[in-house]
Amino acid sequence: MHKQRGVSLMGLLIIGSMVAFLMLLGFKLVPAYVEYFSLKKTLQSLAVEQKSAGPEEIRKAFERRATIDDITSVKGDDLDITKEKDSLVIAVSYDKIVPMFSNVSVLIKFDVASDGGAAAAE
Secondary structure: OOOOOOOOHHHHHHHHHHHHHHHHHHHHHHHHHHHHHHHHHHHHHHHHHOOOOOHHHHHHHHHHHHHHHOOOOOOHHHOEEEEEOOEEEEEEEEEEEEEEEOOEEEEEEEEEEOOOOHHHHO
16 A cells, blocks of 8 residues: 655645745835835936036936836935046945834845946946
8 A cells, every 4th residue: 555645734834824924025025126226227327327417416316217216215315426537426325124014024225326337338
């Protein structure tokens, strides 16, 4: 007689709860990373397009793009704008707190910077 193989009900419940927890993490954390990549793209394009503009003009241009791209974690006043050689570098560091459930939250620290327009020069 052959022994039965397969997953027991208890094993299925444990695996199901782990999958549900990982899906919860994914659904809660993905929007923070989508905003990060949108911010990175915005800073890259601003560094290329606003190369000769002043800091106030760059901040205003960022505010307009942030409204369109739904960037809410960073404001124009948070930007660190510097000139390195002939390129413009725009950088920002920010924390994102994502509430998970009850009193449990995840803290994500982001550091975003444009590459100084090097990609556009090539």
